[in-house]
Amino acid sequence: MIKLRGHHLFCLLGYRGVGYSEEYAATMTAVHEALRNKPDTLIQVVKGPDHLCAKFPDDQPYHCEETGIYVRDKEILKRLGLTYSDVLPWREVERRIRLQVKPDDIAVICETCSWREYGVCEEGVQRTIEAKGLLPLGADPSVNARLLK
Ligand code: SF4
Secondary structure (H helix, E strand, O other): OEEEOHHHHHHHHHOOOOOOOHHHHHHHHHHHHHHHHOOOOEEEEOOOOOOOHHHOOOOOOOOOOOHHHHHHHHHHHHHHOOOOOOEEEHHHHHHHHHHHOOOOHHHHHOOOOOOHHHOHHHHHHHHHHOOOOOOOOOOOHHHHHHHHO
């Protein structure tokens, strides 16, 4: 079972293999690939820092305990009709996103996130709405070029 906080349910949709550090990205890649290859993998919603936050690099400002991040978690869980400790398969998270989220919601819910400008999270929501699942990493070189510029 993979423990995830609310906003990471959305971050995984836009993840393209680039993260805050190599170690952080390696962990995110492992989670992303597990969910992409096996959408029946169970996830548990947690309050506050999760499995991914544990790999946040020491040399960057730690934002995982900021109030605004908790607010973002809460808003996303509300949209998906989820609460802390809920356990469900990733496939069901995608189904709820398909029914209850629009790409434009990212601009509102994630207003202050530095990754938002790349547009990958909106694209990820759109893919989910179209029931395409998580994008295989490396499948869209233009996206990676955008992120690595
Ligand atoms: S904009 Fe930031 S917080 Fe929102 S889903 Fe994307 S990476 Fe996650």
